[in-house]
Amino acid sequence: MQLNSKDDQKQKIDLKSALSLATTALLGTATLANAAESVNKDNWSFDTAFLYYGESNRVTASEGIIAATKTFNDDKTLNLKLTVDALTGASANGAVAQPNVQTFTRPSGNGQFQVSAGEVPLDDTFRDTRVQLNAQWTQPIAPDYTASVGGHISKEYDYLSLGINSNLAFDFNKKNSTFSVGMSFFKDTFSPEGGIPNAFSSMVINTNAESEDENEFKQSRLTDSDNKTTVDLMLGFSQIINRRMVMQFNYSYSMVDGYLTDPFKMLSVVDQEGLAQYYLYESRPDKRTKQSFFAQTKYHFEKNILDFSYRYMWDDWQINSHTIDSRLRMPLSGSSYIEPHIRYYQQGAADFYQPFLQQAASLPNFASADYRIGEMNAYTVGIKYGMTMSGGNDLSFRLEYYSQQPTSAGHAEPGVLANMEIYQGVDAVIAQVSYSF
Amino acid sequence: MASPCEVIVETSDKALAQKVGKLVANEVWRIEDKYSRYDKRSLCYQINNNDDRSISIDNETFLLLEFSNTCYLLSEGLFDITSGVLRKVWCFDGSDNVPSIEKVSEILPKIGWSHVNYSETSLTLPKGMEIDLGGIGKEYAVDRAILLIKEFTDLPVLVNLGGDLAATSARNNNQAWQVGIEHPGFEQSQPIVISLLSGALATSGDAKRYLLKDGIRYSHILNAKTGWPIVDAPRSITVNAPQCIQAGILATLALMQGQQAENFLNEQTIKFWAVR
Amino acid sequence: MATSIDKVNKFTNRCSILASLILLSGCANLGVEPWERDLLAKKEMALTASPIDAALDDHIYFSKEASSGGKSFGGGGCGCN
Secondary structure, three states: OOOOHHHHHHHHHHHHHHHHHHHHHHHOOHHHHHOOOOOOOOOEEEEEEEEEEEEOOOOEEEEEEEEEEEEOHHHOEEEEEEEEEEEEOOEEOOOOOOOOOEEEEOOOOOOEEEEOOOOOOEEOOOOEEEEEEEEEEEEEEEOOEEEEEEEEEEEEOOEEEEEEEEEEEEEEOOOOEEEEEEEEEEEEEEOOOOOEEOOOOEOOOOOOOOHHHHHHHHHOEEEOOEEEEEEEEEEEEEEEEEOOEEEEEEEEEEEEEEOOOOOOOEEEEEOOOOOEEEEEEOEOOOEEEEEEEEEEEEEEOOOOEEEEEEEEEEEOOOOEEEEEEEEEEEEOOOOEEEEEEEEEEEEOOOOOEOOOEEOOOOOOOOEEOOHHHOOEEEEEEEEEEEEEOOOOOEEEEEEEEEEEEEOOOOOOOOHHHHHOOOOOOEEEEEEEEEEEO | OOOOEEEEEOOOOHHHHHHHHHHHHHHHHHHHHHHOOOOOOOHHHHHHOOOOOEEEOOHHHHHHHHHHHHHHHHOOOOOOHHHHHHHHOOOOOOOOOOOOHHHHHHHHHHOOHHHOEEOOOEEEOOOOOOOOOHHHHHHHHHHHHHHHHHHHOOOOEEEEEOOEEEEOOOEHHHEOEEEEEOOOOOOOOOOEEEEEOOEEEEEEEOOOOEEEEOOEEEEOOEOOOOOOEOOOOOOEEEEEEOOHHHHHHHHHHHHOOHHHHHHHHHHOOOEEEEEO | OOOHHHHHHHHHHHHHHHHHHHHHHHHHHOOOOHHHOOOOOOHHHOOOOOHHHHHHHHHHHHHHOOOOOOOOOOOOOOOOO
């Protein structure tokens, strides 16, 4: 080691503290308790979680996950995950509130339901259970190169999704920088009860089970099922900035092709007084190209760890969105922590979004009143508490409040609609418990 | 550990002192059994004779490899735990049996930390290469012993494994441990007495492990890059640091500076005692 | 016919790419030595520290909003949107 006079001062300090750090890494951590572990590292580790999601008047969902990870020799990992979720409740069907009672046919064609005056119409036949299986294999394929491949299958009674993904990561600059390229391909098939309605076909009110009404209903259906394919491409770059900070930047490009319309949703066609004359099933384009730019930073303070991220999304439906997400992990003692969380989301409306159609206007190419592609703000506040139990296993609890507020994208509200609630907010409580062993 | 080991406990409770002694002895034997190059049952022996196949390692071994890696990088390659194979060529028995340049060059390809491939769970050594944790094994055992003692009792305890030692705390009434450093075999051996309040002491020195030929004294500290001993190093260096393994590495790195050993440590503002 | 929204989008695209390139060029001298990874090696400092939480949240926001992915693949997956 040559000690040149100009490097002297810097080298001196480096050596002493470098050794201190290295010694702490060797001796100073809790891992010491297991220093005499058996040589075999072939065991499984499990993560389980149960989540409850409840909106005040609408959808309730519960979801359970069990994930198992096994690390083999030479850093090969297998990850298997089973997810089961169940949804019940009502969801807005796209029609607009009216000063009188409205009657709607259930999308399945079986029966009708009524909505009181002044209320936003909600269709409560939205009820489903889903099972999903994921498998992911990761391994180094060359020094500094890590590859990963995985598969996904998800099934609900009316929906099947099959997907594969692969990813290649390259570490350089003493593993301070990483480039990654990933691709995924999904094929989804949708067979809704009652079939897929014709775009913009009129919703038939099935007042009785007479054959002519049945035929009319059948005629409003285009086909029994349809599908869509999604291709995603992702480029990522992560960089260690200093001893306390790491950053990540991703660019994603996604192309969806196929049936993208929601067969359960419709639009009210209103006259100049704002009164609904009839209802038409919605229609969306059969292609969508989305791009997003994502940046994330993690910073380790003396004890706390801050996670801050921003995502900007834009697509060819003219939807733009901004998402800011931040968490602060604060250790309470040696084995427990508390982590507050805040998220803010804002999106602009799709160019074919309209809260309702005007009878006088000509029918556009595409239209949807689904508030989820309209203009909205949403925020989430939450808190998570976690602890390590005496056996070394982790238990955590998470409670969050999600509030969504759709806003007007500038559409005029003629007649009675000026007094109706067109943009209704949705609030939900999220509660989760997780256990890892 | 091939040297006398002692555990000194300041207490009047004999049973407790014996328990502490046993605790330390078991841990030291565990480390010795695991990392001894010579014991065929040890993990180290398995690693060194696995012929370029990958072997599973546990967390402790991984941490030691990481530490060795750091020392390799900090010393710019002078400290290298794969240099143990040099003992096949060098025998430091005080004689004049210096090996030829060809013999040393032959074995150099079998040295090189950069050829070692390891991860959190596995280690692969090319055939003919060996890892030798002798340079840090004793000091690591001292630090581990101190950790275990501190979990077991608050009593002041000093653990001394053949000259590499550390104390859990000062003695009762904040008195220092009086440690004498003897250098057997040295002509002018004035034992140095060090007052140790806390931390560790590690000594790196040659005593009988040297070769003397044509008036040149070859120290047993070998430069891993050239395969030849460091020249003009002090006969012995004792370093004080918070932990024994730190002290040990600093003493070894200092000796590798040869002539510059004392300057090197002075510039680092490290407490040390050197004998030339 | 390029609308003003298209122009804003194109501008944002170019800005993002430019920002990324600037960041990349400055990255050669950033980073840490292997012995300075004590904090970074902690599980909590991983870019996705709780993958299960992230998967559950992604599912919720994918069902209730028009955006998905960014950090990981958006993909298809379920009939909830």
